[in-house]
Amino acid sequence: MVNLFLFFGISSKSSKMINSINYEKTVGITGASGALGKELTKLFRKKGYKVIGFTHSKNNYEINLESPNQWIKWECGKESSLKKQLEKIDILILNHGIYDLSRENSNYEKSIEINALSKFKFLNLFEDVALTNDSPIKKEIWINTSEAEILPALNPSYEISKSLIGQLVSFKKNLLDSNTKKKFIIKKIILGPFKSKLNPIGIMSPKFVSKKIYDLANSKNYLIIISPNPLSYLLFPLKEFFNFLYCRVIYKYKS
Secondary structure, X not given: OOOHHHHOOOOHHHHHHHHHHOOOOEEEEEOOOOHHHHHHHHXXXXXXXXXXXXXXXXXXXXOOOXXXXXXXEXXXXXXXXXXXXXXXXXXXEEOXXXXXXXXXXXXXXXXXXXXXXXXXXXXXXXXXXXXXXXXXXXXXXXXXXOXXXXXXXXXXXXXXXXXXXXXXXXXXXXXXXXXXXXXEEEEEEEEOOEOOOOOOOOOEOHHHHHHXXXXXXXXXXXXXXXXXXXXXXXXXXXXXXXXXXXXXXXXXXXX
């Protein structure tokens, strides 16, 4: 079992208090019915977490030992209606998205709405929830942006949407005030190609990716990179470093 108290950055004194009340941690996963969402669900259930799965699907999903403990159906653009459900969640993993190869203008709008703006709405909403949180455990949000944030994916609408959410997350993280940092943790997940319905020729398996996400996010690192492409391990830290410097300049200018 992973040392969950180090994971959440809690002192030994606080950890003793939490042990005394036997706190059950809850994970929310968007895109829970997809290939990676299913593997993340199984892994977190195995680790003893309660899992809430968010899905767009209209199908009825059964509840079993490998499914979320609870399913919640939602729609893009209606994220604000989920605030009550988000209050119950300790770690929110934003994993939903689309990869549409059509060249119509409407596809660009749909990709931006689902892959970028929807995730940013969740991010802001969960930040609001964290600021009113009385638990000693910080709220965490893990956001899957993808290598397409800066590397080609042979799909312009996908690349644009991923670039947008990547920049939004970076700026959000670097511009958090000190009070928010005490209650809220942001982690960015950069994934290379993994096998799924959206990408049947993906190199990595969803099971491998889910385990790496769990292991790497258990560290204090903000940036989590899982990719067979060595360029990702060079380019993304550089990009985040320059974003950090840019935000320092903004802070200095504002003051």
